[in-house]
Amino acid sequence: MAATAFNGSIGALQSRGYVGNSALYQECGNSSLRLTSKGFQFDLGLSGKERHFSRKRGFCLIQASSSQTTVSNQVSTPLNNTKVDSPKKSSEAALILIRHGESLWNEKNLFTGCVDVPLTKKGVEEAVEAGKRISNIPVDMIYTSALIRAQMTAMLAMTQHRRKKVPIVLHNESEQAKSWSRVFSEETERQCIPVVTAWQLNERMYGELQGLNKQETADKYGKEQVHEWRRSYDIPPPNGESLEMCAERAVAYFKQQIEPQLQAGKNVMIAAHGNSLRSIIMYLDKLTSQEVISLELATGIPMLYIVKEEKYIRRGSPAAPSEASVYAYTKNLARYRQKLDEMIH
Ligand SMILES: O=C(O)[C@@H](CO)OP(=O)(O)O
Structure with a gap:
């Protein structure tokens, strides 16, 4: 599974639905953290609080969930080294x-x-x-x-x-x-x-x-x-x-x-x-x-x-409307989810 660079915080990943109820955090180097969740891997640049968080726990498994995921390992990452926020034309x-x-x-x-x-x-x-x-x-x-x-x-x-x-x-x-x-x-x-x-x-x-x-x-x-x-x-x-x-x-x-x-x-x-x-x-x-x-x-x-x-x-059947992993499939879906959340909240 290939990791990808993501320009943003863990919170940003969470709010976009890439990181759900269970994620594996692993320190790799001084300022980066590798996060594995729902079959995806992200390398996160860390700052302040987040670096402290990862140092303290080193290698930790966050609270596991009951929600099933339909992501398979076929797709390595939706981000492809691109910021989620930067709109890019795609035929996905x-x-x-x-x-x-x-x-x-x-x-x-x-x-x-x-x-x-x-x-x-x-x-x-x-x-x-x-x-x-x-x-x-x-x-x-x-x-x-x-x-x-x-x-x-x-x-x-x-x-x-x-x-x-x-x-x-x-x-x-x-x-x-x-x-x-x-x-x-x-x-x-x-x-x-x-x-x-x-x-x-x-x-x-x-x-x-x-x-x-x-x-x-x-x-x-x-x-x-x-x-x-x-x-x-x-x-x-x-x-x-x-x-x-x-x-x-x-x-x-x-x-x-x-x-x-x-x-x-x-x-x-x-x-x-x-x-x-x-x-x-x-x-x-x-x-x-x-x-x-x-x-x-x-x-x-x-x-x-x-x-x-x-x-x-x-991708199988989305188990629930809150099935976050669905939005990790493509950049467009991730952007859509973000816009929807902004519109509604
Ligand atoms: O009766 C039908 O038109 C179909 C679908 O309900 O039946 P079957 O499952 O037997 O193909």
């Missing part, structure tokens, strides 16, 4: 994926596919909870499927966002719809998050299984056959889409419409479905058709990726 971006909360047909254990079923009360609560987990992560654009359960999830999640920008569904289906939904204030537009709805992100079309009970179908056709229909890569359910067919539209849409936004540094949230997201994750994580069989997504759990130099770095 955050990508949040959320499978919709529980729907009324999830609850009844029915194959849903492209049938447009709303959320249950539990699904609403899951979406709100998901929103809390990502409430500190910047969102510039939202993509949802054309189905109400994904749209409800996105909107409910955004009610929890600290930045309080207003998600606005774009209506580009006709020239009239476009012109009738125009906003005439640039300032108001800046306070909005465009929401693009796309059928290509819809759940995989389940064909003649739509509306059938999953357990009864397994009893009738056998557990293995039903598992093949539900999870295999290239075997479609009767008259429906296989995951491969679903990927042909969902991943193509992701590459054509969403990837360019990420490459331009926009932070994107996608609210979609078990199988359309499985196909996108297969692309992001370069999973094989064998590996994707065991990929299962829970309802209402946000997953974070950092997009850096055209690579997707999976």
Whole structure:
């Protein structure tokens, strides 16, 4: 793990969220302190009180925490020898994926596919909870499927966002719809998050299984056959889409419409479905058709990726809004967190 120079105090690191509940401080030389926290390492120049603190304790472990961290050692440091405060253009971006909360047909254990079923009360609560987990992560654009359960999830999640920008569904289906939904204030537009709805992100079309009970179908056709229909890569359910067919539209849409936004540094949230997201994750994580069989997504759990130099770095699910380590992933996120804190306090 490479250490990096940081021009600031320990307090500054703490307030930016790089140092959380547990950190290993180690003196290295007269005036510097090496700090290891959340899989990151920083060399701190010390002055006065801080030098005294480190001398006194030498090598110490600060109070351990119960909060889990999703940082992995893949990323050595977010700072790259740059001051956190100095703004620098970067094409790093955050990508949040959320499978919709529980729907009324999830609850009844029915194959849903492209049938447009709303959320249950539990699904609403899951979406709100998901929103809390990502409430500190910047969102510039939202993509949802054309189905109400994904749209409800996105909107409910955004009610929890600290930045309080207003998600606005774009209506580009006709020239009239476009012109009738125009906003005439640039300032108001800046306070909005465009929401693009796309059928290509819809759940995989389940064909003649739509509306059938999953357990009864397994009893009738056998557990293995039903598992093949539900999870295999290239075997479609009767008259429906296989995951491969679903990927042909969902991943193509992701590459054509969403990837360019990420490459331009926009932070994107996608609210979609078990199988359309499985196909996108297969692309992001370069999973094989064998590996994707065991990929299962829970309802209402946000997953974070950092997009850096055209690579997707999976960061798992932020455990809580106070999950400080999320902001150590990129300089932009660190700056955003700092600004947000300044705005709110
Ligand atoms: O019924 C569906 O549309 C999907 C998602 O709920 O089910 P499965 O998990 O079987 O792919």
